[in-house]
Amino acid sequence: MGANECHNVGLSPITTLAVAIRVHGAPMSGSQRPSHPDPFRAPVLRAPHGVGARELQPSQVRSLAWHRSKVALPLAQFTLVFGAYVTTWVAVFLVPAAAKLPMSVLNGISIGLLLIIAHDACHGAYFAPRWMNHVVGRLAFLPSLHPFSYWDLAHNRLHHGWTNFRPKDYAWAPFSKEEYDRLGVARRLVERIGRTFFGVGLYYGYSVWWRHMAFPSAEDRRRVRASVSQFDRLTILASLFAQVACGFELARHSGWPPSSAFLESLLLGWAVPFLVWNWLVGILTFCHHTHERVRWYDRREEWAFLKGALQGTVRVVFPRAIDLLFHNVMFHTAHHVDTRIPLYFLPQAQDELERVHEADVIRVRFTLRDVLATLRRCKLYDYRNHTWLDFDGVESVPRLVLSDADQGSDPCAAQA
Numbered sequence: 001m002g003a004n005e006c007h008n009v010g011l012s013p014i015t016t017l018a019v020a021i022r023v024h025g026a027p028m029s030g031s032q033r034p035s036h037p038d039p040f041r042a043p044v045l046r047a048p049h050g051v052g053a054r055e056l057q058p059s060q061v062r063s064l065a066w067h068r069s070k071v072a073l074p075l076a077q078f079t080l081v082f083g084a085y086v087t088t089w090v091a092v093f094l095v096p097a098a099a100k101l102p103m104s105v106l107n108g109i110s111i112g113l114l115l116i117i118a119h120d121a122c123h124g125a126y127f128a129p130r131w132m133n134h135v136v137g138r139l140a141f142l143p144s145l146h147p148f149s150y151w152d153l154a155h156n157r158l159h160h161g162w163t164n165f166r167p168k169d170y171a172w173a174p175f176s177k178e179e180y181d182r183l184g185v186a187r188r189l190v191e192r193i194g195r196t197f198f199g200v201g202l203y204y205g206y207s208v209w210w211r212h213m214a215f216p217s218a219e220d221r222r223r224v225r226a227s228v229s230q231f232d233r234l235t236i237l238a239s240l241f242a243q244v245a246c247g248f249e250l251a252r253h254s255g256w257p258p259s260s261a262f263l264e265s266l267l268l269g270w271a272v273p274f275l276v277w278n279w280l281v282g283i284l285t286f287c288h289h290t291h292e293r294v295r296w297y298d299r300r301e302e303w304a305f306l307k308g309a310l311q312g313t314v315r316v317v318f319p320r321a322i323d324l325l326f327h328n329v330m331f332h333t334a335h336h337v338d339t340r341i342p343l344y345f346l347p348q349a350q351d352e353l354e355r356v357h358e359a360d361v362i363r364v365r366f367t368l369r370d371v372l373a374t375l376r377r378c379k380l381y382d383y384r385n386h387t388w389l390d391f392d393g394v395e396s397v398p399r400l401v402l403s404d405a406d407q408g409s410d411p412c413a414a415q416a
Contacts, residue, residue, distance in 0.1 A: 071127055071128060071129070071132065073344060074126045074342070074344070075127075075132075075136075077117070077327070077344075078117055078126075078140065081110060081114055081117060081140075082114060082139070084113075085107065085110040085111060085114055085143055088103050088104075088106045088107040088110055089243075089247075089273075090250065091103045092104050092107060092247075092264075092269055093247060093250035093254055093265075093268075093269070094254060100264075100268055101268070101272065103268075104268045104269070104272040104273055104276075105272065105276050107273040107276075108272060108273035108274070108275065108276025108277045108280070109276060109280060111143040111144050111273055111274075111276075111277040112144075112276070112277040112280035112281050113325070113326070113327065114140040114141075114143055114144065115141065115143075115144045115146065115281060116326065116327045116329050116343070117136070117137075117140045117327065117343075118138075118139075118140035118141040118144075118146065118148075118151070119151070119155065120327070120342060120343045121133040121136050121137030121140065122137045122141075122148060122151050122152055122155065122156060123156060123339040123340065124340065125340050125341060125343070126342060126343070134148070138232070138235065141236075142235070142236065142239045143239075143273075143277075144209075144277055144281075145209070145213065145214065145239075145240060146209070146236075147213060147216075147232035147233050147235075147236055148232050149224045149225070149229055149232045150212060150213055150216050150220060150224060150229070150232070151213070152224075153220060153223050153224055154170075154171075154208070154212050154213075154220070156339070159171055160336065160339055161305075162303075162308070163289075163305070163308030163309055163312045163313065164289065164296045164297060164303070164308045164312030165297050165298075165300070165303045165308060166296055166297060166298040166383070167298060167300075169308075170207065170208075170212075171207070171208055171285060171289070172203075172285060172286055172288075172289045172290055173296065174290075174296060174378065174379070174381035174388075175191065175380055175381070176298075176380060176381060176383055177380050177382070177393035180380055180391065190202060190203065190206055190207070191203075191379075194206075194207070194282075195375055195378070195379055196375060197283075197371065197372060197375060198279065200279060200283045200286050201275060201278035201279030201280075201281075201282045201283075202278075202282075203282055203286075204279075204281055204282035204285065205278040205282075209278065216229075240270075243269065244265050244266060244270060245265075247266075247269035247270070248261050248265040249261075250265075251264040251265050251269075284326070284329065284330070287314060287316045287330075287366070287371065287374075288314055288316070288330075288332045289312060289313060289314065290314075290374060290378050291314045291362055291364065291374055291378070292374065292377060292378065292388060292397040292398075293311075293362050294311070294312055294313075294314065294362060294378075295307070295311055295312060296383065297383065298383045299383070308336070309333070309336040310333060310336075310337070310357055310360040310361060311360055311362070312336075313333045313362070314332060314333075314362045314363075314364060315330065315331060315332055315333050315354070315362065315363045316332070316364060316365075317330075317363065317364065317365040317366060318330055318366050323347075327343045327344075328343045328344065328346045328347055329343060329346075331346035331347055331349070331350040333350060333354075333361050333362075334346050334349035334350040334352075334353050337349075337353060376396075377390070377397050378396070378397075379391050380393065382395070385399055386399060387399040
């Protein structure tokens with residue numbers, strides 16, 4: 001059944017959109033192939049044929065990607081967060097000694113919040129005008145030293161294009177027991193530390209930032225236009241040098257001798273915030289794609305775009321105040337179904353998605369106890385039996401049961 005037919009039988013717009021992804025993007029069955037020629041590019045997401053914004057109710061339009069967002073709301077949000085980043089960074093050098101470390105930590109948190117905004121802008125979802133997404137996205141990425149173009153490759157085209165498909169999506173992709181045993185001692189240590197509560201920052205900093213943002217591989221560089229790559233990387237480097245230099249001057253004018261001023265600029269003005277935002281982004285992204293019910297795949301015939309988007313992501317439930325602080329980034333299933341939905345409309349889209357696909361959406365309430373349990377149980381993955389293992393290769397959770405979607409049934413037919 002096609003997307004048009006699904007719409008005609010009365011399914012909600014978000015369901016129709018999900019079926020459209022299955023029909024027009026990476027297909028459900030292994031015998032089909034993605035509609036896009038470049039395997040490094042995400043499947044093209046199109047609105048269902050015959051479905052236009054004029055046919056939807058205002059509340060539905062707001063929650064879907066066809067709505068052209070206004071400029072004022074995201075611009076005000078970006079200005080507020082960027083202002084918090086600048087204020088806390090300057091305060092590091094001006095406040096009394098006892099308050100310097102807390103200010104440095106707050107600065108790191110503000111960098112993580114800017115990265116979330118940059119992430120949405122890089123998807124082209126944050127602002128209606130495309131140029132504003134590119135400009136603000138690059139500005140918001142500067143404090144976390146992420147080149148816009150390499151994030152686009154790693155996150156948009158690989159992670160979202162091939163969610164939880166191990167050969168493409170490397171962020172938090174678990175090793176099999178055989179792969180883990182073949183790793184060197186240092187890499188195994190990163191994996192062991194990285195899957196602990198405080199070690200998630202090390203995992204993100206090494207596996208994502210160091211290997212693909214700071215020093216992208218030859219394959220990464222081949223996939224990014226040379227002129228754009230050079231511009232983004234030089235901009236990041238210039239920003240880093242300017243920040244350290246300005247921090248040095250602020251510390252020196254506060255009465256610190258030159259040697260101490262340089263150390264204060266480097267440690268409190270950059271290193272501590274760097275560690276904090278790495279941990280923050282690490283724990284959030286770990287929770288997004290690691291859970292006892294989350295499935296990973298290493299065979300193309302087993303994987304499908306909709307399976308990765310619905311069954312490979314987790315909706316982590318925080319108190320509303322925390323969701324607002326994190327710009328709604330934890331409404332993650334809806335974000336994977338369609339990345340064009342802006343962060344500020346994700347709650348409505350997530351509610352609609354859970355109403356229709358309740359059995360597929362993984363929804364968990366955030367508690368420290370549950371996060372620690374997930375970190376303890378989800379170390380390695382058995383890709384043949386679809387179960388999580390500990391580092392000794394022992395099953396740590398019950399084997400995942402195949403759902404109707406895994407057995408090849410048509411979600412549209414099931415709804416009809």
